[in-house]
Amino acid sequence: MNAARRDGAGAAATTPDAAKIEFREVGKVYPAAAGASVTALDRVALGVADEEFVTVVGPSGCGKSTLLGVAAGLVPPTSGEVLVDGRAVAGPGPERGVIFQQYALFPWLTVRGNVEFGLKIARVPRRERRARAEYFIDMVGLGDFADAHPRTLSGGMRQRCALARAYAAEPRILLMDEPFGALDALTRVRMQDRLLDIWSRERRTVLFITHDVDEAVYLGGRVVVMAAPGRVQEVVDVGLPRPRTEEVRLSPEFAEIRNRIWHAVYHQEGNTT
Numbered sequence: 001m002n003a004a005r006r007d008g009a010g011a012a013a014t015t016p017d018a019a020k021i022e023f024r025e026v027g028k029v030y031p032a033a034a035g036a037s038v039t040a041l042d043r044v045a046l047g048v049a050d051e052e053f054v055t056v057v058g059p060s061g062c063g064k065s066t067l068l069g070v071a072a073g074l075v076p077p078t079s080g081e082v083l084v085d086g087r088a089v090a091g092p093g094p095e096r097g098v099i100f101q102q103y104a105l106f107p108w109l110t111v112r113g114n115v116e117f118g119l120k121i122a123r124v125p126r127r128e129r130r131a132r133a134e135y136f137i138d139m140v141g142l143g144d145f146a147d148a149h150p151r152t153l154s155g156g157m158r159q160r161c162a163l164a165r166a167y168a169a170e171p172r173i174l175l176m177d178e179p180f181g182a183l184d185a186l187t188r189v190r191m192q193d194r195l196l197d198i199w200s201r202e203r204r205t206v207l208f209i210t211h212d213v214d215e216a217v218y219l220g221g222r223v224v225v226m227a228a229p230g231r232v233q234e235v236v237d238v239g240l241p242r243p244r245t246e247e248v249r250l251s252p253e254f255a256e257i258r259n260r261i262w263h264a265v266y267h268q269e270g271n272t273t
């Protein structure tokens, strides 16, 4: 048995055989005030397969953003390493797109300008840039708003623009840190459906951080449950059919797995959040 596998009913392997992203005993310790330190990741072993959609859920401060930051190459680990396609991550790279809760759109550029921006930097020829931007703007349903500026768009539309921008750069991996965290409940659910629809057409490997258990279960093929300080407590195979629909969301099977993960997240030892 693989040492990275965990026991427990329904617990899934933490590392599939051929991982697109592999966390190898990753540790991160931040220096804190007065010479103290904070453990944000503690020997995390986890693999994400090519084209897999993995969600990470856990209480505030358990290390989710740090996990994503290490995979993005934005946070250097203190120990261990992250491999992407078998190569150690040493910094950000074009094969990994990152989407944060804050849309980080350029306010002076239109939707099209924002989506094309990275392609321009990457010196993609103008005609191809236009075509690619148009394709991804249509894909997120913003075709009628290509010439609009971000300030005129709703939160959901801005996040769709951020999605189009990330996809247009054609990364093989999308790293998403609470991308729908700032949206109202209904818009959030709509964005989840839209994201799954896009994922089913444009298969990419997705690592998606959330503190919303419903969101984690609805989106993920596997759900990684983290616990402070920086530990992977459990990896759960969701096993719900795709496409995920309202019927799936309202099914007893969904409720069962959601309740189980809810319990795992909110009844962690020492969790005071």
Ligand SMILES: Nc1ncnc2c1ncn2[C@@H]1O[C@H](COP(=O)(O)OP(=O)(O)OP(=O)(O)O)[C@@H](O)[C@H]1O
Residues within 6 Å of the ligand: 030, 031, 032, 038, 039, 040, 058, 059, 060, 061, 062, 063, 064, 065, 066, 067, 211
């Ligand atoms: N730059 C930093 N310097 C010092 N400590 C940090 C830094 N970034 C994160 N931490 C600490 O590391 C731990 C993990 O933080 P992290 O942001 O990864 O958790 P999280 O699960 O994403 O939290 P949240 O859900 O609240 O965003 C926390 O105790 C946090 O205070």
